[in-house]
Amino acid sequence: MSAESNAPVRLVIVGGVAGGASAATRARRMNEQAEIILFEKDDDVSFANCGLPYHIGEEIKDRDALVVASADFLRRRFRLDVRTREEVVSIDREKRVVTVVRRGMTSEQDKTYEQPYDKVILAPGASPIVPDLPGVDSDNVLTLRNLVDMDRIKARVDSGSVRRAVVVGAGYIGLEMVEQLRRRGVAVDLIELRDQVLPLLDHEMARPIEEALRRNNVGVHTGVGLESIQRDGELATSVRLSDGKELPTELVILGIGVRPNARLASEAGLEIGGTGGISIDEYSRTSDPDIYAVGDASEPVYGPTGTPMRVPLAGPANRSGRLAGEHAVTGMSATATSVWGTSVVRVFDVSVGMTGLTRASAKRFGKEADSVTVVAKHHAGYFPGAETMTLKLVYEPNTGKVLGAQCVGGEGIDKRIDVIATAMHFGGSVRDLAGLDLAYAPPFGSAKDPVHMAAFAASNSLDGIESFRDSDASLEEVQIVDVRGATEIEKAPLCKASGSIHIPVDELRDRLDELDRTKPTVVSCAVGVRGHIAARILRQNGFEVQNLAGGATVRNRCFD
Amino acid sequence: MSAESNAPVRLVIVGGVAGGASAATRARRMNEQAEIILFEKDDDVSFANCGLPYHIGEEIKDRDALVVASADFLRRRFRLDVRTREEVVSIDREKRVVTVVRRGMTSEQDKTYEQPYDKVILAPGASPIVPDLPGVDSDNVLTLRNLVDMDRIKARVDSGSVRRAVVVGAGYIGLEMVEQLRRRGVAVDLIELRDQVLPLLDHEMARPIEEALRRNNVGVHTGVGLESIQRDGELATSVRLSDGKELPTELVILGIGVRPNARLASEAGLEIGGTGGISIDEYSRTSDPDIYAVGDASEPVYGPTGTPMRVPLAGPANRSGRLAGEHAVTGMSATATSVWGTSVVRVFDVSVGMTGLTRASAKRFGKEADSVTVVAKHHAGYFPGAETMTLKLVYEPNTGKVLGAQCVGGEGIDKRIDVIATAMHFGGSVRDLAGLDLAYAPPFGSAKDPVHMAAFAASNSLDGIESFRDSDASLEEVQIVDVRGATEIEKAPLCKASGSIHIPVDELRDRLDELDRTKPTVVSCAVGVRGHIAARILRQNGFEVQNLAGGATVRNRCFD
């Protein structure tokens, strides 16, 4: 699917970081004769965007470590014509030139010129969204996208003038900033418009993250918007929330999402997709086959729906850049694979990962979805250091096709997400997951891995062996049987489950006549395992019974 | 694919640990009416075999932690008729009874009786191989399979009488014992007949393990056999090796493999397979459809060859037990999936995992196989704590179908093996791996994961973009170009590569005339990345060139 070329094609690349630099290096490897011009409007190419928060928090101590490949390095090793501080401002598709503004020391010294091309790859990324609010232009209200942004934020923190910060937006970048600011000893308030942190996750799966934030003394404000920013001169001094609360602050970080840099493309008449990114085909070609678009600015195919969607993540940007670079200089490449939004974030001692659809997003996309939730150890429970994870598996009713997964916990959550993302790449079902042959030794996993456990539970549901009650479903008008021991129940009573009957699972067979066989029954335990056993006993004794998914542990995360 | 049943079937299970106990619990969940009798010849059921070494080393402090489910627990929760200290000694398939010996306090008190059955599940596991050597029956020459074995070894170590031990066999269990004995301060010599530790791996992939052993002051003796054991009364005092060496010792652990417990089956006239295990079909039924066999004693289908093979690992035993238990009491279940020998072991600070075929085993099985090897970080290199792993990907020429992988390093090697094992489950190719959407954030991975890197390299090879020279191949009669910097080369000269020409990759384009374009050329760098760039430059300049797989790092592991 690849073939080298010696055609002296002139390739112009717009944007010199994840997608653009990956395109450039691969293009060079595939074609020594190509002329490859890499435009980057800012000072730096090929830096580690994803590492920026960690240098602010000084977890990454060395700033230089963030420059993965300098302009000089790219020139030397790949003979790339790297032009930093040069912005491509328009594309003339008829003349086949791009117009470039070379930044001078002052804007009067800016120079504009035209650069001819045979092929263009657009990799301009995305820009942080800045809400149109009074005070938002204060010197200490900042976004984070590149090294300059990072330096600006870090300088403020380093100066010691920041004792309190407000982070707006509880997505990945917002949470990373919260964590890293806390590392620096800054008191942090986190504001999120949606009623949970990490709105991409199902509510209860985000709960352990919220708890980690609170444990680390972060002020978590969900379900409230940023109304205004009060300032004193050039500096913001407090923010006002939609619930009237006012939070004093010396630094505001806006992390409310990104907007694709699609203007260049749209002004050139290229097709823009439904989610605002540049439309592309399976070779990342735009509606003009000589112009490609990759990364955050583009709309690859989103696996779960099979339709184009922006998924602004580094992996897809790197991979699509690589393929587009190859295709642009040789005329062929492998086709791009679907993206699944596979992602992960560490928030203090809790990490969470996801891939594909959640129950909530399935609903938004109009996709029927079932789910199971299991709570299990990341390696053999008898081996020291076992950490607990909660794994939620979302799948298609009837077929069992895996639609997505979320996993929150400590060690090893990324492994389970990657395994499930791999299965999804192949259109695998929960039955496939149940049969996976995964590596097991006590320090690494369990003979029945959490992935297997979730898959077993889902298969049981598909086969009608077990029916799950959604963790947050109403338990009114059902007979609730809590099969935990008395002390367990006392410690963590089941939320919104008034009138539940307590029969430990081991006594259930002997105490069946304490229950009403004619009533729809829901069993619950701590996480679902004993519930499963109890449900099987009851079912075989003529009850119409459901097992509460994830037991009390997960249900109690659904409610405040 | 599952359906519960209320048939009062009488199920006899032989062996009460991984396969047997898993069968029993699932059988109960699927059928409350079944009579389920679990025979275990020893004292303990349902214990963690895989944890035994770690209790000897006191990494697992609490012995009770190793009992995953006691006999009492199984009786209480699952109404299983657990009969410990009862050995099934024969099966009369015509009468449909098994003969059982119930062990008394003394052998005179043993009682023999017949137990009728409708279905039998054989889960008798395997037994450690004990070589027929003089001295092998000494009191301090021991094997490790169950809690009694463990207690025996641990008591010796606890007594303080063991300052020096010899471990025979450098497979998983042998290596775990070595590590744990070192933890206890015991001096250890390790003996392995094959010329490498972990003979299941390709030679160079086992090297980092051997180095870890030496760093931890283990005497590693490969390519030598155990000739005899010298004793003084009941105790072995030294072992003699085939090379004449004599090693004094106070404890000998035999870890040279296991033999399937297939006698019961063979005596009952059931079919035995080519690797000595009991033959089974996709429902784990033996040649008698009322008798199932699972776990170490059986021969599931080995994925890479599609033929039956013993793979004595806990995951397959647990999963096949679960399915057989279900099938035996309901008449249906999902079919068993192939096993891939996916496995992992930690040896001090180095871990290694594998799945499917190695280059060596592919050869043994007569399967054509290519491979690539990459060396990469387990997470973003710029994030603190990145550990280096070596990943070798084995695949089918032409199709690119993944045949196997080996990964050695620190953190995260298990994740890559599980991802690749998952892809193999689906018959995936290296091109699939190249397109996987894996989770990335700096603490967890890289935008281009090691799995991607290996897949890119393999795809390049398939497409003829790059030709790899096997790491251990002869470099005679080729022009060798080492493209590393001078100090790097000085520190780690390329093994068996006399006359190599040194041109740093960044100077290559300008120094092409120092090379002979008519000579087959091999380039090498530290791990293969710069070699790849150099190979591409040379190729496009008319050279016939190969890139040395894994560069100097991997080549130098191939030779002593």
Ligand SMILES: Cc1cc2nc3c(=O)[nH]c(=O)nc-3n(C[C@H](O)[C@H](O)[C@H](O)COP(=O)(O)OP(=O)(O)OC[C@H]3O[C@@H](n4cnc5c(N)ncnc54)[C@H](O)[C@@H]3O)c2cc1C
């Ligand atoms: C703080 C932070 C943390 C992140 N963490 C993660 C993470 O953990 N995991 C993950 O998967 N993703 C993460 N991301 C997202 C990831 O960095 C992006 O998805 C990825 O960088 C997108 O690549 P790209 O090439 O499309 O855009 P970018 O990498 O942003 O590169 C675009 C470049 O184009 C330049 N440019 C734009 N317009 C022009 C023009 N007209 N002319 C010249 N140059 C132009 C821009 O200056 C920019 O440098 C993070 C992002 C940030 C900001």
Ligand SMILES: Cc1cc2nc3c(=O)[nH]c(=O)nc-3n(C[C@H](O)[C@H](O)[C@H](O)COP(=O)(O)OP(=O)(O)OC[C@H]3O[C@@H](n4cnc5c(N)ncnc54)[C@H](O)[C@@H]3O)c2cc1C
């Ligand atoms: C020290 C050690 C470490 C290991 N580490 C790992 C690891 O890290 N990862 C991994 O995947 N695998 C590991 N294994 C292998 C794993 O434990 C086995 O693959 C698994 O236990 C096999 O399950 P099984 O049910 O077939 O046999 P077993 O678990 O051995 O159970 C068989 C039982 O049957 C009983 N029995 C035999 N014959 C009769 C009879 N006639 N009547 C009554 N009872 C009988 C035996 O006493 C035994 O208790 C390890 C094994 C050992 C010994």
Ligand SMILES: CC(C)(COP(=O)(O)OP(=O)(O)OC[C@H]1O[C@@H](n2cnc3c(N)ncnc32)[C@H](O)[C@@H]1OP(=O)(O)O)[C@@H](O)C(=O)NCCC(=O)NCCS
């Ligand atoms: C670094 C960057 C410039 C890309 O450079 P690159 O040379 O393409 O990528 P790498 O250094 O990772 O090398 C990958 C190449 O080496 C090859 N390779 C890797 N290991 C190899 C080995 N052992 N043997 C042979 N080839 C190997 C791969 O096949 C690939 O080559 P290909 O694309 O021709 O198939 C670009 O990814 C970048 O700018 N990254 C930083 C920005 C960013 O990604 N930000 C977001 C995340 S923080």
Ligand SMILES: CC(C)(COP(=O)(O)OP(=O)(O)OC[C@H]1O[C@@H](n2cnc3c(N)ncnc32)[C@H](O)[C@@H]1OP(=O)(O)O)[C@@H](O)C(=O)NCCC(=O)NCCS
């Ligand atoms: C422990 C042992 C007795 C098996 O017991 P088990 O009850 O079948 O297994 P688990 O406790 O792991 O529970 C798994 C069951 O719970 C279900 N389950 C797990 N989490 C669940 C949840 N949150 N909700 C609903 N069901 C859940 C699974 O679906 C599975 O049920 P199924 O088989 O009916 O589908 C057996 O594996 C054993 O003896 N192990 C020790 C020996 C051994 O394996 N040695 C080698 C490795 S050291």
